[in-house]
Amino acid sequence: MSTKLLGLKFEEVQERFGEEFFNICFDENERVLRAVGGTLQDFFNGFDALLEHIRTSFGKQATLESPSFLCKELPEGALLLHYFRPHHVVGFAMLGMIKAAGKKIYQLDVAMEQVANEKLCSDRTQAIVAVLPSSSKNVTILTPGRTFPGESPKSLRTSESASVPSAGPSLSNLMFDIHMSVLQLGEGLRK
Incomplete structure (x- = not known):
């Protein structure tokens, strides 16, 4: 309905959303988003850890498995992004x-082509997206160890004065277990 009112295709509304x-x-x-990966491929391969942290932060409310990503490089700078256990939103x-993400973090203009789920997996547990450079003049393919234009590794580090946004009082102590679940947070260490 809203696509008719706006005069746009459903895919355009979906992309803009x-x-x-x-x-x-x-x-x-x-x-946080800039620190997930040094390249667009690294970003999606590292996105799992960020999603899992968010999921486990909800404690007992987190009952479903987090979505998972696997991003592989194809010839000529294209990427193949596998998306497992897709969440509907x-x-x-x-x-x-x-x-x-390509534009804001890595200054890349990309085009995408979604491969239909039915062709890949009958139970709809994964989706695959081909991420293609939209024009070779705007795309810089980065290999691990190189930084993207306009950013240096130093600017991606957090400083000691960086603040952690929170809804409560400021924290001076945050401890995780080996699964990156929060064990303690607060102003002092407990035994």
Whole structure:
């Protein structure tokens, strides 16, 4: 219905939603998102850890497994992104999120092509997206160890004066177990 009112295709609305969703997340958590990976491929391969941390932060409410990503490099700079256990909202926004991540973090213009789930997996537990450079003049393919234009590794580090946004009082202690679940947070260490 809204696609008819706006005069847009459903895919365009879906992509714009993903872009706006990512931009809101980026505005609130730029340093965290920039630190997930040095390249777009690394970003999606490292995204699992961020999603798992968010999922386990909800404690007993977190009953489902987190979505998972595997990003492989194809010839000529294309990427193949496997998305396992797609969540309906994230899946809906995925194409726009990929485009926005490429542009906001890595200054890349990318085009995407979603491979239909039915062709790959009958139980719809995964989706695959081909991420293609939209023009070779705007794309810099980065290998591990290189930084993206305009950013140096130093600017990605957090400083001692960096603050952790929270809803409660400021924290001076945060401890994790080997599974990255929060064990303690507060102002002092407990035995």
